[in-house]
Amino acid sequence: MDLQLQHARVLVTAGAAGIGRAVAEAFAAEGARVFTCDVDEAGLATLPADIGRTRCDVADRADVARMFDAALRHLGGGLDVLVNNAGIAGPTGRVEEIAPEDWDRCLDVCLSSQFNCARHAIPHLRNSSNPSITNLSSAAGKHGFALRAPYAAAKWGVIGFTKSLAIELGDDNIRVNAILPGLVAGDRQRRVLEAKAQQRGVAFAEMERLAFSFTSIKDYVTPQQLADQILFLASPRGRTISGQAISVDGDTRMLS
Numbered sequence: 001m002d003l004q005l006q007h008a009r010v011l012v013t014a015g016a017a018g019i020g021r022a023v024a025e026a027f028a029a030e031g032a033r034v035f036t037c038d039v040d041e042a043g044l045a046t047l048p049a050d051i052g053r054t055r056c057d058v059a060d061r062a063d064v065a066r067m068f069d070a071a072l073r074h075l076g077g078g079l080d081v082l083v084n085n086a087g088i089a090g091p092t093g094r095v096e097e098i099a100p101e102d103w104d105r106c107l108d109v110c111l112s113s114q115f116n117c118a119r120h121a122i123p124h125l126r127n128s129s130n131p132s133i134t135n136l137s138s139a140a141g142k143h144g145f146a147l148r149a150p151y152a153a154a155k156w157g158v159i160g161f162t163k164s165l166a167i168e169l170g171d172d173n174i175r176v177n178a179i180l181p182g183l184v185a186g187d188r189q190r191r192v193l194e195a196k197a198q199q200r201g202v203a204f205a206e207m208e209r210l211a212f213s214f215t216s217i218k219d220y221v222t223p224q225q226l227a228d229q230i231l232f233l234a235s236p237r238g239r240t241i242s243g244q245a246i247s248v249d250g251d252t253r254m255l256s
Contacts, residue, residue, distance in 0.1 A: 182249025
């Protein structure tokens with residue numbers, strides 16, 4: 001399937017590894033011009049040479065402004081696609097046990113960073129013939145998630161931000177959607193399950209079994225599957241899809 005993304009100008013946050021890297025490399029494989037950022041400089045250094053990159057903490061507004069200057073130079077002065085992928089797992093524990101600074105950092109990276117990037121991107125997206133924003137939420141953005149309140153609160157916020165932006169930007173034909181991954185294969189998901197297993201005093205295998213007991217498809221989502229969905233939304237084939245919170249989670253019914 002030709003997604004007609006050749007020469008699209010794409011910015012993906014947190015592209016050094018995991019979902020972000022899969023998305024950045026998938027766009028590049030379609031012939032798009034891609035720029036990414038991350039706090040992981042070592043990971044950025046291993047990206048293919050044709051993908052532009054810079055270090056950036058997307059929770060830092062001054063850092064984001066500098067990153068956008070570098071991105072626009074690499075992309076030729078314009079932007080067609082913003083993928084707000086950056087996020088952190090945040091702390092695991094009961095609300096009264098969570099340090100306020102850990103709460104703040106989780107919301108800053110998982111939610112406020114999307115505002116930080118969107119406000120810079122929108123003036124450029126208005127000049128695009130195929131503009132889109134995809135925000136990464138989570139299955140935690142529609143289910144309660146015991147012991148992960150900061151993360152769940154941020155990801156619910158992403159959906160509200162997405163739907164509000166979709167309405168606000170409709171007259172500009174800028175479509176805005178959220179992707180809600182479930183259990184994603186990779187080190188970060190493993191660390192989350194390990195932390196919950198430790199908090200509950202059970203083995204990792206038991207925690208993993210419990211997590212999958214609430215899904216219809218008992219398998220991890222891969223970063224490539226998420227990339228495939230994001231590319232479709234960014235392509236002209238997705239031109240009338242906006243304001244949606246799209247689950248890619250094996251039919252997750254709740255989070256344990």
